[in-house]
Amino acid sequence: MKNIFIFGYYGFKNLGDEAILASIIKTIKENDSSAHILALSYNVDYTEKIHGVTGVSRNNMIEIIKAIRVSNLVISGGGSLLQDVTSSRSLVYYLALVLLAKLMSKPVLFYSNGFGPIKNRINKILTKKIVNKVDKIIVRDEDSKRAMEDIGISRPIKVTTDATFILGGTGSDRALEILKDEKIPTDNPLVGISVRPWYFKESFIGTMAKFADYLSDKGLTVLFIPMQMPKDLEVSNKIIKKMKREAYVLKGDYIPEDVLSIIGKMQILIGMRLHALIFAGIQGVPMLGLEYDPKIPTFLKSVGQKNMGMLDKLDLVNLCIEFDDLWSSREQYSQELKEMIKHNQEIANNNKEILKTMMG
Template identity: 25%
Template sequence: MKYTLLGSNSGRNAGDAAILSAVIDEFSRVDPDAEFFVPTTNMEFVRRSYAHLDGRVRPVNILPYTGSVRLLGPTTMAAMARSDATLICDGIIFDVRLFNPAFNFLITLVGLAPWARLVRTQLFGYCMGIGPLRTASGRRFTRWVGKYCREMLVRETDSRDLLLASGVDPSKVSVWADVAFVTRPAAPERVDRILSDLGLPLDEPLVGVNVTRYIGDWVATGGLDQAGFLEQFREVFAKLRARLAPARLVLICTQRMDLGFAQQLREAIGDAALPILINDPALEDGTGYDCHDLMGVMGRLELFIGMRLHSLILASAMKTPIVGIV
């Protein structure tokens, strides 16, 4: 079987990368000869991550010079035409900046969904997260995509409810789970090396903290801006240190774009030595790691406090106690 995997596959977000890895691992476990086409703006990430699978995972270039806008373009369409099934993975059905195809995935799926039927590739929503869907257009486009899907499997009940409220056929919708829960963590010896590189002891308790820069956009704050949030979090961080001593704290960025915000937080705290673990294996200074590395480190934590959904999912998968900040 051949599959095209539609998602945010650049490797810059540990949650997205974990979903991609888990889908490929699970399908390969059932069918060791399965082949995958992965539309991506980062060909090297896909090649490097799946080099061990002997060419069964093929990156599909969707950079603008290929004529692609996000997922919509000739390279993705050609991959779908060669596939037995096309899976919409990840949380790419939302209506934030809906009519900006350089940002929004849903607007591109509006074109790809009927194309799937035309080229006779079965279209599935696979363990998706849905939303936000705050506009009539967003709900209408979601219903349109659902019309062409054979099934739409979602990861939680809120996503199911959004699909049903958008008018998607209820017989197609079922609740499963987030596939990132079954992502493989890094080997223990690699985790030891990562902790050593970060200057963290192997024999002392550790607490991880994850923050996102999406303050006031994806994350509702009740009118609190980034500066106000930083000040509040600085105070919280000081209390955490006092209450959790002698545990060491480490900032964990599951999305590369959050690094600047994490650095601002570190500066506000006044601790230049506070380690930051970053999801981005392409960082030239060698301080970036991948989703498997982050999971391995999360498994060594006594507690994980996170804002991003998949930071909490990956920590939970490692049976680490979590506190979610919404």
């Protein structure tokens, strides 16, 4: 029986990262149903309950060392784990896991990772030295490959796409059941909004509140969709408090596949969170992206969807104009989006063959 250790930003109830983990687990099991999977987690009970794998506490280095020691393969299951925008501490932490694995002579696979940005000179040197020891590197976009090469990573880098493109939802009936339980009306068209905490000015909250009122005045039901509890819920509620009209927000804790299905009920999604946008793409839901990180415009460009630009430069009038344009042509945008996503899903399936080779 193969033991596989996956590390990432798991157990924090971030649905994007949980979707990545679910996708990697699905791919591993398709290759080898008997594989024993261990996953790094902030909340071991949550990870074991949601994913049915063995959780390893990210705060217990002895347990982590044991997990790596018994593993036949170590997987970096990003997102963008290697970046120093949020902090250097997390970058050093994940690099240490790679180094530990290599010191124990374990094969390491970077599985559809994002990469960067890395600003600090010392961090760049450290990352270059350690990542050049990795056995196989797969990144989710060309920008990540370029960022790796720019700091001197010389290992071969294969570009595929985000791991979550292979994910499926729990179905339309489940989505409607959740909306009913949360008392969210479905008699008018639904428009989803996904926001997250960031270093934006208070004016962003006001702009989004006025925009949501504009949508409501058009006879649309506005639903805020948190992708990480409780952080996104708090920002969503701040916007709703500033609104003059009624809006709704998902309050429950749901698995990624549930939220994927709920987003499938939207006519349009306006989003900051990458995986809210990816979920919309999987469901053929046209989108307006709100940029806070380079990964957002990279994704939007890859699927031909609208980028509203940086948060602090967000213009209410332009937002409303772009929404109206998207609304009037949403069926055309949806059809084009489905074609592009189909291509991404085919590319994501390449990961399965690479993983199969690494599993031996």
